[in-house]
Amino acid sequence: MEKLLDKETRIKVQEILENMEDNVQLVLIKGNNDYSEILEQLLLELTELNDLIDVKVFSADSFDYDTYEVEKDLLPAMFILDSEGIDYGIRFYGVPGGHEFITLLQDILIVSTKKIMDFSEDNIEKIKSIDKEIRIRVFVTPTCPYCPRAVLAAHQTAVINSNIIGEMIEANEFEELSVKYDIKSVPHTVIEVKENGIWVMKNEFIGAYPQNNYILEVLKAIE
Secondary structure, three states: OOOOOOHHHHHHHHHHHOOOOOOEEEEEEEOOOHHHHHHHHHHHHHHOOOOOEEEEEEEOOOOOOOOOOOOOOOOOEEEEEEOOOOEOOEEEEOOOOOOHHHHHHHHHHHHHHOOOOOOOHHHHHHHHOOOOOEEEEEEEOOOOOOHHHHHHHHHHHHHHOOOEEEEEEEOOOOHHHHHHOOOOOOOEEEEEEEEOOEEEEEEEEEOOOOHHHHHHHHHHOOO
C-alpha cells in the first residue's frame, strides 16, 4: 500500500514528534466509508515515526459511546488519550488532512507534554472558571490556511477545562451537518452549552480570532 506521507514529510513529522515526552493513544472509531480507511492509515503511519504513539481502532458497533462523548453519526471520529488514559476532550470528526495535519501533530504534543501553547495565564484562568458543559465545534476544510489556528484554540480550551469539548469537523465530509449550521465559509466556530441534556447553540463566529477575542466569544456563550 502506498504511503500517505512522503519521505520528506515523514522526516519533518519525525522531527516535530521528537518533542514528545510521554505516551499518547490515538483512538479511532471507524465508519463504513473511505475516509475511515484513510484516517486509519494516517494514524498507523504516525506510529512508525515515534514509539510513544499508539493507535486503538474500533468499529462503529464496538465502541463504548457511554464512556466517551463521541458523535456516533460523525465517523470517522478520533480522540487522544494520555499515558494514564485521560481524555482531554479533543475531537476530530473526519480526516485532519491538508493544513489540519499540523493541528493533529500539535495536539499530540500538547497531550504528551501537558503544555499549552497559545494562551496567556490570564486567559487560562478565565477558561478554568467555566463551570458549564460547553462544546466548541470548528468547521474546516483541508485547504483552509486559517482553520488550524481556530481548531487548535478549541482543542486547547478543552485541554484546560474538562467541562469543554473541542471539535474539528471536516465540513465537506459531513455535508448534512454543515447545512444544519449554515456553514458557508471556514473556519466557522459554533459554541454550544448543554442545557437539560441537550446541546443548545449560544454563539458562533467566522474566522480565526486573536486569543483575547476568541476568549471573549467563548465567555459570551455562558453569559
